[in-house]
Amino acid sequence: GAGVSQSPRYKVAKRGQDVALRCDPISGHVSLFWYQQALGQGPEFLTYFQNEAQLDKSGLPSDRFFAERPEGSVSTLKIQRTQQEDSAVYLCASSFSSGNTIYFGEGSWLTVV
Amino acid sequence: QKEVEQNSGPLSVPEGAIASLNCTYSDRGSQSFFWYRQYSGKSPELIMSIYSNGDKEDGRFTAQLNKASQYVSLLIRDSQPSDSATYLCAVNQVANTGNQFYFGTGTSLTVIP
Numbered sequence: 001g002a003g004v005s006q007s008p009r010y011k012v013a014k015r016g017q018d019v020a021l022r023c024d025p026i027s028g029h030v031s032l033f034w035y036q037q038a039l040g041q042g043p044e045f046l047t048y049f050q051n052e053a054q055l056d057k058s059g060l061p062s063d064r065f066f067a068e069r070p071e072g073s074v075s076t077l078k079i080q081r082t083q084q085e086d087s088a089v090y091l092c093a094s095s096f097s098s099g100n101t102i103y104f105g106e107g108s109w110l111t112v113v
Numbered sequence: 114q115k116e117v118e119q120n121s122g123p124l125s126v127p128e129g130a131i132a133s134l135n136c137t138y139s140d141r142g143s144q145s146f147f148w149y150r151q152y153s154g155k156s157p158e159l160i161m162s163i164y165s166n167g168d169k170e171d172g173r174f175t176a177q178l179n180k181a182s183q184y185v186s187l188l189i190r191d192s193q194p195s196d197s198a199t200y201l202c203a204v205n206q207v208a209n210t211g212n213q214f215y216f217g218t219g220t221s222l223t224v225i226p
Contacts, residue, residue, distance in 0.1 A: 042216040045215060093214075099207070099212045101162055103159070104156040105156060
């Protein structure tokens, strides 16, 4: 596609519910990143893929967070048993290769009530 | 210490003035540097990238890099109200696990008509 596409754009989850956020990167982009952005803060790194390999997941805040990119294209960020502190915008970004400029999707706004 | 530090502001400048935004980073091995603009409720969009010491100009924007001082800045000449946004500094670091992009918390800029 022309840009990074994320869905859903907005999600309201009840505390304890599982959610799945999808990212479709720019076609041909090898690297894919997930960030979490709380209100008034900069994007915080969560995890990074190169093709289907998850090279770094050091930013995932707990074992409730899980990300995958099984075919090296679309990625899913899953949050189990959501908590209120998970409320944030989840940004996906992709780049053509390592070190190149990263381009962001519009984000998935998660509110946990 | 965070990887990337920015003054959160807010920074206010009158229309037509020069806005100066600053950023420092901790990893001396960082390879490349980026400035993103983020309007409220929107995702970050790339303004400029810079890879070598010195200045890089693009229209009203000038990025400045000083690797010895681990310092990056962005100057916006002839500031316009439409420049009012949060400006994010991003740094690309090469790690064993590949390339990482770290963001500062952002500087909020308001251009007063």
